[in-house]
Structures are given as structure tokens and as C-alpha cells.
Amino acid sequence: MRRPRSTIAVHAPVFAALGDPTRLRLVAVLCAGGALSTAQLTAGTAITRQAVTKHLEVLADAGLVRDVRQGRERLWELEPSRIDEARCALDAISQQWDQALARLKQVVER
Amino acid sequence: MRRPRSTIAVHAPVFAALGDPTRLRLVAVLCAGGALSTAQLTAGTAITRQAVTKHLEVLADAGLVRDVRQGRERLWELEPSRIDEARCALDAISQQWDQALARLKQVVER
DNA sequence: GCTCAAGGCAACCATGGGGTTGCATATTTA
């Protein structure tokens, strides 16, 4: 329970940000739709604009999303650089799991 | 903001479970160490056994981990079937992000 | 049977997170 401490400190906030249904949905929408304003992202949601704003800022703090001011609008888009880091984190865990699965199979089939 | 609702409902809890540093560390330890007892997982931690138990049960509720009683011990191990589902979720999001990245590059390089 | 170690259970606490309302501010646009 020692080695991956730094890795964990980096990746846990990303998972935490993705761990809310509303935020995961926002990410999905931004994946599909490019840059959208706060109002656009609020439309079709059952919650308030302020609540959506809070969620978007959580995603921004996790580095998953970025906001650009344009006139009176605040446009939100995926953060490309951080997204790749997040992908690496996911891949790392996937590989760990692969190895664990391989070990389990060995044990079972022995 | 409509289509991926069911997918999201399934995957968000998994990310939420991984979104805590303590739990992410527990998963890493179990990846590396096979089945370990609650006491073993608590050793080396700054928190109480009961706290560790709560975290492990959160992971179990998310389907990431499973417990097996053995004598007076409670052994914890990764849940193979659910782990694969989680991997699929991660891959799905990775692909979404890949597509989003591709679109972004097209826009930038245009 | 006794003793010790591993857990279970329940109560309790503090904080943070998800949401809301109300009102002020800044841009468009007619």
C-alpha cells in the first residue's frame, strides 16, 4: 500500500469528477456537440443553471473541460491535453486489471 | 442530452467508487496482491478498520470487489466479471474522447 | 474452557456536495 500514491493523487479527482451522473452526461454531450454555452447545456436538464455551472466548474477543476468567454456567453469544451492524461490513467488501471485477471485465471485453471 | 442515459446510470457509480483516493489505493493493492483480509488492507493505512470496511463495501456495491468469508477473516478480491464491464465503460469513454479529439483537430487544422 | 485477534454494529460528528432562490451585472438587440 505504498507505491502508487502519487499516481492515485492525480487520478482520483478525475474519477470523482466523472462519478456524478449529471457530470458524466455533460461530458457525453460535449463529446458529441463541440463547444456549448451554459444555457445550452442547461436546456433539457431538470436542474438549475447554477447547478449546471457548478458541475461544469468541477469538471474544469479536474482538467476535463475548459471555458471560453464569448460575448455574454460562456462556452464550454473538452480540454484536449488533460483528456489524454485521463485516458492514460484509465489505460493504466485497465492494464493493472488485466494483470490481476491473468493471475486469477492462472490460479483458477491450476 | 438524452441518449446515453442508461449507460451513464450504470457507469457513474463505478467512477464514483474509484473517485476516492483511499478506495483507488485499495483497488491498486488488490490488483497487486490477490485476496487480502480487512486487517491486512487496514495495515499501513492512517485510518480505522471500520473506515476501510466502509470503503470496501462501497467498492463492493459498485461491483468492483467481492468479499469471501474464511474463518474469522473476511477476504477481499477483485470481481472479475464486473471489472470487465468497467473496462468496457472506460474504453467507451476513451473512444468518445478520441472522436471528439479528432473533430477538434479537424476544426483547428481547417 | 480461556484468551486473543478479526470483525460486526450502532451511534455520533463534521464537512462537503448537489441544489435552490434572489438579486446584481453585463451584452445583445429592437
Place this chain on the structure above:
DNA sequence: TAAATATGCAACCCCATGGTTGCCTTGAGC
């Protein structure tokens, strides 16, 4: 300029979550 739109800010609420302590139960080993 006036009206309408898109946000910002701050206070406030409620409850889930991460943690703790205290005490009881159960299995292992002598």
C-alpha cells in the same frame, strides 16, 4: 435607450459521506 438574455455571486438547505469511538460477537489456538 429600453427590454431581453446569459451569467455571476452569495446565502442557505439538506443529506450523503468519510471518520471516529465503544462495545459486542465469533472463530482460532493454546
